[in-house]
Amino acid sequence: MDIKEILKHVDHTLLLQTATWDEIRQICDDGVKYGTASVCIPPSYVKQAAEYLQGKTAVCTVIGFPNGYMTTKTKEFETKDAIADGASEIDMVINLGWLKDRRYDLLTEEIRTLKAVCGEKILKVIIETCLLTDEEKIKMCGIVTEAGADYIKTSTGFSSAGATFHDIELFAAHVGPDVKIKAAGGISSLEDAEKFLSLGADRLGTSRIVKLVKNGEASGY
Numbered sequence: 001m002d003i004k005e006i007l008k009h010v011d012h013t014l015l016l017q018t019a020t021w022d023e024i025r026q027i028c029d030d031g032v033k034y035g036t037a038s039v040c041i042p043p044s045y046v047k048q049a050a051e052y053l054q055g056k057t058a059v060c061t062v063i064g065f066p067n068g069y070m071t072t073k074t075k076e077f078e079t080k081d082a083i084a085d086g087a088s089e090i091d092m093v094i095n096l097g098w099l100k101d102r103r104y105d106l107l108t109e110e111i112r113t114l115k116a117v118c119g120e121k122i123l124k125v126i127i128e129t130c131l132l133t134d135e136e137k138i139k140m141c142g143i144v145t146e147a148g149a150d151y152i153k154t155s156t157g158f159s160s161a162g163a164t165f166h167d168i169e170l171f172a173a174h175v176g177p178d179v180k181i182k183a184a185g186g187i188s189s190l191e192d193a194e195k196f197l198s199l200g201a202d203r204l205g206t207s208r209i210v211k212l213v214k215n216g217e218a219s220g221y
Helices: 003-007 021-034 043-053 072-085 096-100 104-118 134-147 165-174 190-199 208-214
Strands: 010-013 038-041 058-063 089-093 122-126 151-153 180-184 203-206
Touching: 003 190, 003 208, 010 021, 010 180, 010 208, 021 038, 021 043, 021 208, 038 043, 038 089, 043 058, 043 072, 058 072, 058 122, 072 089, 072 104, 089 104, 096 104, 096 134, 104 122, 104 134, 122 134, 134 151, 134 165, 151 203, 165 180, 165 190, 190 203, 190 208, 203 208
Parallel strands: 010 038, 010 203, 038 058, 058 089, 089 122, 122 151, 151 180, 180 203
Antiparallel strands: none
């Protein structure tokens, strides 16, 4: 697959706790230069980044991150605030305790609430696959589909593991036709990126693919 095509599917990501504006600005510059799908950054930088980018690339941010156990009202406020600041894509973390407790109604309602806030803007739902059984992952495919979110996403990148090929295959077999897939966490090579896309992922949450291009380790750009 052509490197430019891979980059079109990348959410160029910097979510480290210590991220500075200079580092965020570099992520923005690289996102524009290399044609990534979006830049995925902390909520506190969304307004500054949106003003800096002036629509040159989409600004994505995270809600309920990374643990997901905030109240729905808190996540709803975070989402409204991020959109008001200029975010065009929202990556929310589910309440994993609710899933373990089989509180599927609460999970569905929370996702619906945030999607209502997003409207036409993209909502991605992070389910943190490394902490789930396959049965729970399949259940979340159904909930995300029913609740009307745009994407199901594997991982925050802040837990014990990231995306696996198995998880993307599982998602592809069980999500509805209108739900896309985002693989995130630990995607460190062009070969892996291409494999994730071939298995059904539409987005890749990673910082390393752009770094490979910048370091001259990826040909074809």
